[in-house]
Amino acid sequence: MSSFIESTIRGFARAFSNSLLAEAAASRPGLLQQLDPRVRLAGIMVLVISTVVCRQIAVIAVLFLLAAGMATASGLPVMLLAKRVWAVILGFTGLIALPALFLTPGDPLLTIPARHLAISSQGLRAAALLVLRVETAATLTTTLVLCTPWTHLLKALRSLHLPAELVVMLAMTHRYVFLLIGTANQMFESRQSRSVGVLSGAEQRKMAARTAGVLLSKSVEMSHEVYLAMLSRGFRGDIHLWTDFRMRVRDYLGLTAFIFAGLVAVWIGR
Amino acid sequence: MHIPDGYLSPSTCATLYALAAAGWYSALGQIKRRLATRTIPLISVFAAFSFVVMMFNVPLPGGTTGHAVGVAVAAIVLGPWGSMLSISIALAIQALFFGDGGITTLGANCFNMAIVGSFVAYGVYCVIGRGTDLRSRRRVLAAAAAGYVAINASAFVTALEFGIQPALFHDPSGSPLYAPYPLRVAIPAMMIGHLAVAGLAEGVISAGMVSYLQRADLMLLRGVENPARESETALPPANRQSPRRLWWVVASLMLLTPLGILAAGSAWGEWSSNELASRQTRAHIESASGNQAAPASAPAGLQRLSNVWTAPFPRYAPKFIKNPAFGYLLSAMFAVGFLGLASLLTGFAGRRRWTIGERS
Amino acid sequence: MDRTVGKLTPTFAGQNVSFSYEGIPAIRELSFQIEPGERIALLGANGSGKSTLLRILDALCFPSSGSVRFRGEPLNQDRLQDQQFALNFRRQVALVFQNPDVQLFNPTVFDEVAYGPLQLQWGREDLVRRVEQMLDFMGISPLKDRPPYRLSGGEKKKVALASVLVLDPEVLLLDEPTATLDPKSQSQVIDLIQQWKGTSKTVVTATHQLETVEDIADRVLVLEAGGVIAAGPPSEILSNPDLLLRANLIHAHRHSHGAVVHSHPHLHGHSRHEHDH
Numbered sequence: 060m061s062s063f064i065e066s067t068i069r070g071f072a073r074a075f076s077n078s079l080l081a082e083a084a085a086s087r088p089g090l091l092q093q094l095d096p097r098v099r100l101a102g103i104m105v106l107v108i109s110t111v112v113c114r115q116i117a118v119i120a121v122l123f124l125l126a127a128g129m130a131t132a133s134g135l136p137v138m139l140l141a142k143r144v145w146a147v148i149l150g151f152t153g154l155i156a157l158p159a160l161f162l163t164p165g166d167p168l169l170t171i172p173a174r175h176l177a178i179s180s181q182g183l184r185a186a187a188l189l190v191l192r193v194e195t196a197a198t199l200t201t202t203l204v205l206c207t208p209w210t211h212l213l214k215a216l217r218s219l220h221l222p223a224e225l226v227v228m229l230a231m232t233h234r235y236v237f238l239l240i241g242t243a244n245q246m247f248e249s250r251q252s253r254s255v256g257v258l259s260g261a262e263q264r265k266m267a268a269r270t271a272g273v274l275l276s277k278s279v280e281m282s283h284e285v286y287l288a289m290l291s292r293g294f295r296g297d298i299h300l301w302t303d304f305r306m307r308v309r310d311y312l313g314l315t316a317f318i319f320a321g322l323v324a325v326w327i328g329r
Numbered sequence: 330m331h332i333p334d335g336y337l338s339p340s341t342c343a344t345l346y347a348l349a350a351a352g353w354y355s356a357l358g359q360i361k362r363r364l365a366t367r368t369i370p371l372i373s374v375f376a377a378f379s380f381v382v383m384m385f386n387v388p389l390p391g392g393t394t395g396h397a398v399g400v401a402v403a404a405i406v407l408g409p410w411g412s413m414l415s416i417s418i419a420l421a422i423q424a425l426f427f428g429d430g431g432i433t434t435l436g437a438n439c440f441n442m443a444i445v446g447s448f449v450a451y452g453v454y455c456v457i458g459r460g461t462d463l464r465s466r467r468r469v470l471a472a473a474a475a476g477y478v479a480i481n482a483s484a485f486v487t488a489l490e491f492g493i494q495p496a497l498f499h500d501p502s503g504s505p506l507y508a509p510y511p512l513r514v515a516i517p518a519m520m521i522g523h524l525a526v527a528g529l530a531e532g533v534i535s536a537g538m539v540s541y542l543q544r545a546d547l548m549l550l551r552g553v554e555n556p557a558r559e560s561e562t563a564l565p566p567a568n569r570q571s572p573r574r575l576w577w578v579v580a581s582l583m584l585l586t587p588l589g590i591l592a593a594g595s596a597w598g599e600w601s602s603n604e605l606a607s608r609q610t611r612a613h614i615e616s617a618s619g620n621q622a623a624p625a626s627a628p629a630g631l632q633r634l635s636n637v638w639t640a641p642f643p644r645y646a647p648k649f650i651k652n653p654a655f656g657y658l659l660s661a662m663f664a665v666g667f668l669g670l671a672s673l674l675t676g677f678a679g680r681r682r683w684t685i686g687e688r689s
Numbered sequence: 690m691d692r693t694v695g696k697l698t699p700t701f702a703g704q705n706v707s708f709s710y711e712g713i714p715a716i717r718e719l720s721f722q723i724e725p726g727e728r729i730a731l732l733g734a735n736g737s738g739k740s741t742l743l744r745i746l747d748a749l750c751f752p753s754s755g756s757v758r759f760r761g762e763p764l765n766q767d768r769l770q771d772q773q774f775a776l777n778f779r780r781q782v783a784l785v786f787q788n789p790d791v792q793l794f795n796p797t798v799f800d801e802v803a804y805g806p807l808q809l810q811w812g813r814e815d816l817v818r819r820v821e822q823m824l825d826f827m828g829i830s831p832l833k834d835r836p837p838y839r840l841s842g843g844e845k846k847k848v849a850l851a852s853v854l855v856l857d858p859e860v861l862l863l864d865e866p867t868a869t870l871d872p873k874s875q876s877q878v879i880d881l882i883q884q885w886k887g888t889s890k891t892v893v894t895a896t897h898q899l900e901t902v903e904d905i906a907d908r909v910l911v912l913e914a915g916g917v918i919a920a921g922p923p924s925e926i927l928s929n930p931d932l933l934l935r936a937n938l939i940h941a942h943r944h945s946h947g948a949v950v951h952s953h954p955h956l957h958g959h960s961r962h963e964h965d966h
Contacts, residue, residue: 063388070384077427104432111433112339114506144428152333159509163495165502181504185495188506192335193431200334200432204425208834210796212425224357224369225418230796231373232380232418233426237838238790239381263388268537271382275402275538276546282374284791286367287749291786292852293779293808295772296366301803301816370794 063263064247071244078237084205089133091202095310096211097218102317103203109321109328110195116184118328119191125320126198133206144197152193156186209233214302223298231285239278246270330398330480330487330527331423332438334431336508337490338498345490346436352413352444359410372411376418379403383419387530395530400446400483401454401476402538406549409451416443437490441483450479450535463550464543469536476535477528481520484527488512488519698761700725700860700891701746706755708741715741717915718755723893725859728886730906731895732926734937738915739895740787743862746893747784780809783853787864789845793837798829798848801837805856823855843874850881861885863894867901879904897938899927911936 085092091099106122113119130140165181204212210230217226250266258266337345360368382399389395403412417439424430430438458471492512495505510518542550701723708716716738723729731739744750745757748764757764759778769775786792795801802823806816824830827847837845846866853861863882867875882905885892894905902909902923909926911919913936919926926932933939944952 063386063394066386066394067384070386074384074427081426107334107432108339111334111342114500148333152335156509158514159505162514163503163505163509165504181502182509184500184502184504185506185509188504189335189509192507193333196334196431196433197428200425201428204428209426210800210834210836213796222357225353227369228373228376228414228418229421231369231794232376233422234794234796234837235374235377236380236422237836239377240384241838243381260388260390260392264533264537267385267387268534269541271385271399271402271534272538272541272545274381275378275406275542276549278374278378279371279406279549281791282370284786284788285370285374285794287744288786288792288794289370290366290749291747291779291784292805293776294366295775295808299807299810301800301807 063267064251068244068247068251071240074240075237078209081205081209084134085208087134087206089135089206090129091133091206093309094313095304095306096207096215097304098306098310098314098317099203099207100212100215100219102314103199105317105321106324107196107199109324110192110199112325113192113328115328116187116191118324119188119195122324123191123195123198126195126202130198130202133202135202135205140198140201144201145194148194148197149190152190156189159186159189214300214304217300217302218304223300226300227298235278235281239274242277243270243274246273330438330442330484330523331420331430332434332441332487332490334433336431336494337434337437338494338507339433341490341494341498341507342433342437345434345440349417349436349439349444352440353417356410356413360414364411372407372415372418375403375407375411376415376422379415379419380422382534383423385534387533389526389529389533393526395526397476397527397531397534398442398446398480398483399531399534400442400479401450401472401531401535404447404451404475404479405454405472405535405539406552408552409447412447412451413443416447437487441487441490445486446479446483449482450475453478463547468543468550469540472539473532473536476531476533480528480531481523484519484523485516488516491515491519699723699758700727700760701893702758703745704756706745706752706757708745708750708752710741715915716745716752719915719917720755721910721917723891725891726887726889728882728892728905728907729894730902730909730923731893731912732897732899732902732909732936732938733895733912734897736914737912737936739912740864741915742912743784743864743893743895746860747782747862748778749784776809780805780856781858782860782862783856783858784862785849785853785864785866787868789842789849790837792849792852793840793845795837797834797836798824798840799833801848802852802855805852809856819855823851827851827854843870843877846870846874846878850878859889860891861893863892865896866894867896867898875901899933899938902927911938913937 094102106126110119110122113122127137127140131137160178160182161176163179163182163185165179167177168180168183169178171177207215213226213230213233216229217223247270250270360372364371379399382402383396385397386394387397398416400412400416403415407415420430420438420443421435424432424435424438454471454475456471457474458465458468461467461471489512491508491510492515494508495511498506500506508515539550699722701721703719703721706716706719706721707714719738719742731742733739741750745752745764746759748759748769751757751764751766759782762768762774769778793801795804799820802820803816806819811819821830824833827850829844829847829851832840832844832848837848840848850866866878866882870878879901882892882894886907892905896902896905906923909919909921909923910917911926911932918936919929919932930939944950
């Protein structure tokens with residue numbers, strides 16, 4: 060059994076579970092779900108930008124707590140966030156930031172004489188800033204995505220003046236990603252069941268490339284058919300999108316709250 | 330190579346977003362001109378395909394696995410503009426939907442992988458594969474090289490973005506506010522992983538797919554924009570004088586550049602203000618100038634202006650290179666590479682190669 | 690289009706239509722006439738040209754030689770450039786593709802059914818009302834906000850049908866509508882087609898499933914290698930095994946009944962058949 064096939068198939072399965080998770084969370088009654096998708100998008104964007112602009116660790120920490128609070132109030136369990144976001148980032152960015160403790164020049168905080176290493180306070184600050192920022196931003200965006208149906212997110216982007224063509228392309232790409240994942244999954248599974256014994260490295264590479272090649276041909280072929288289907292239903296080049304968003308009082312309040320929080324954070328944390 | 334939020338400063342993000350936006354805007358215009366109403370389904374489905382290929386765990390020589398971006402194949406099949414757009418869309422979906430890569434850094438990621446990657450891949454593929462038969466082995470090698478070089482170019486640009494953060498963005502006490510490593514750490518750290526693993530993954534997938542297409546779907550290799558006849562190749566026909574020969578000439582000249590060291594002193598008229606102050610140099614100048622005496626010190630204007638600009642490679646030797654011969658060689662390689670890339674880019678931007686666009 | 694002319698002018702009239710794709714001929718010198726209100730079955734094996742013919746009828750590709758007319762109007766690239774004519778044509782003639790995934794390119798079921806009306810720029814309230822009515826009619830209202838990749842084969846087919854029927858077209862072109870469907874969905878689709886019998890709707894169905902032909906068509910055109918080899922009412926065509934064999938719609942292989950082994954043309958899909966030996 061080729062391990063690369065297995066790990067690739069596992070990756071595919073994860074993509075599907077991700078989408079199911081998003082659908083489940085989006086239908087739960089929670090804090091964010093009460094707000095118009097445009098407000099959700101704009102508000103979270105404001106907070107993410109504030110997180111990146113802020114320079115004080117304490118303020119970013121508050122933003123993190125705010126993000127975590129919003130997430131739980133919107134129906135996302137803490138364990139889920141911890142497993143999917145916080146632990147992953149701690150492992151990845153934490154590891155990247157670790158050498159910075161020792162490499163950043165500055166006032167030594169902690170010395171390890173045996174190894175002639177010193178942790179500088181600047182290094183500690185830099186590492187903490189980086190990890191905290193990444194965690195906060197990721198919590199915010201994950202909350203947004205898991206609490207909003209994908210189609211609403213896209214249509215919200217349109218109202219933020221993203222060109223209609225790009226929105227339609229994002230929508231269509233997303234729709235066909237799952238179809239192609241299914242096709243690729245089938246191809247891999249059938250190859251896995253056909254192969255006897257362990258394949259050599261070169262054979263495995265050939266299989267990966269071949270699967271990709273077949274997928275490419277099928278994809279382009281399918282895009283031609285989709286084009287014909289679009290023409291058949293009257294497509295002539297203009298984009299007409301269907302949106303059903305209406306702003307209510309609570310949406311205006313929510314938007315104001317987001318912007319206020321963002322501005323305060325940037326001001327205090329400058 | 331997907332940069333998360335928090336690694337780059339707001340101004341870095343904004344600048345790269347602006348560059349990326351310029352790229353997307355131009356790409357959309359170019360593609361619509363060539364594909365007209367076919368644009369949406371073709372670019373979208375191709376973006377979906379790129380997304381799925383990015384998920385493949387490519388087995389590599391040595392037992393490791395790596396992930397490819399698919400930028401080389403995209404550039405080959407769709408051309409650089411189409412590739413730019415598709416890969417950007419795939420990256421956007423990765424960031425928005427799967428949290429792979431940040432939102433404030435989406436512009437940067439698209440610039441590094443989709444824009445720089447597409448143009449470098451396309452350029453390398455054209456340079457190596459131009460004029461050869463669609464089914465030739467050279468095309469497969471061209472694709473492998475295109476993939477490998479493009480990924481490493483993307484990684485290099487990413488490393489540059491990381492590396493300048495500490496110097497430009499730090500708090501009063503000196504702690505870096507964003508990515509904490511300077512260039513001399515960031516560049517090797519990024520490049521090692523990509524030279525050894527990710528670049529290979531890209532090369533393997535690109536070569537393998539081109540090889541497959543050569544057997545199974547030659548039409549695609551021609552490039553989807555060109556509904557050309559069997560006899561035509563996808564790239565513009567080579568000039569009668571094969572450019573290959575020209576590249577060999579350039580390469581040999583590059584290798585011979587260290588000979589410049591043999592020439593002692595500075596060329597006539599190229600003296601710096603320091604040299605004019607030295608008695609020894611003035612003696613040389615006199616003997617080389619038909620016994621005309623050199624001025625006693627550097628003219629005031631020269632003194633003033635000589636501090637305005639310091640070249641990146643002063644005296645053809647970057648600071649960290651100790652050996653002057655190697656310094657010459659490096660300078661030459663850098664210059665040729667830079668000029669080559671610049672000419673390729675301006676050539677593509679200006680030329681209207683794809684004259685056959687389908688109207689709906 | 691002027692409906693009063695419809696009684697006299699054939700809906701579709703093809704003269705010596707030929708079409709090649711990448712050098713391979715798909716349709717050879719086909720001439721045909723389809724009257725308004727007819728229900729036609731295009732019978733043929735894969736590769737016989739039936740899908741191609743449907744696409745030509747839907748003006749998605751144009752013949753390399755010969756001509757096709759829709760209600761007297763020529764169907765060619767130039768004519769379709771005219772916005773008014775094109776939008777009118779797209780509303781009146783609907784094609785349901787064999788592969789529903791290519792026809793379901795919108796993010797949700799509602800978006801999909803609303804797509805056609807949106808292109809034709811219907812008013813907002815009208816649009817919502819008609820779309821919801823159609824979803825109700827097809828029994829897929831609960832699927833309104835589902836993305837296509839979370840639908841079963843039968844559900845996808847219903848969404849595809851809903852998305853074209855919402856425009857109330859006069860002509861329906863169906864490419865293998867019952868292939869790959871489970872028996873229940875198959876019968877639901879066949880019921881739908883049967884409902885159109887006797888109405889002014891013209892229906893052209895391409896299929897290779899012989900058992901459905903009686904229910905869905907009044908006239909059959911048998912296609913083989915891009916040409917029509919026979920035409921007539923279903924009863925006549927279906928009772929001609931040599932014809933069906935030639936068109937690769939049935940097969941003859943050896944099979945056994947108890948101790949007797951023989952071979953004759955037959956069609957699988959029934960578990961037992963009886964005949965004299």
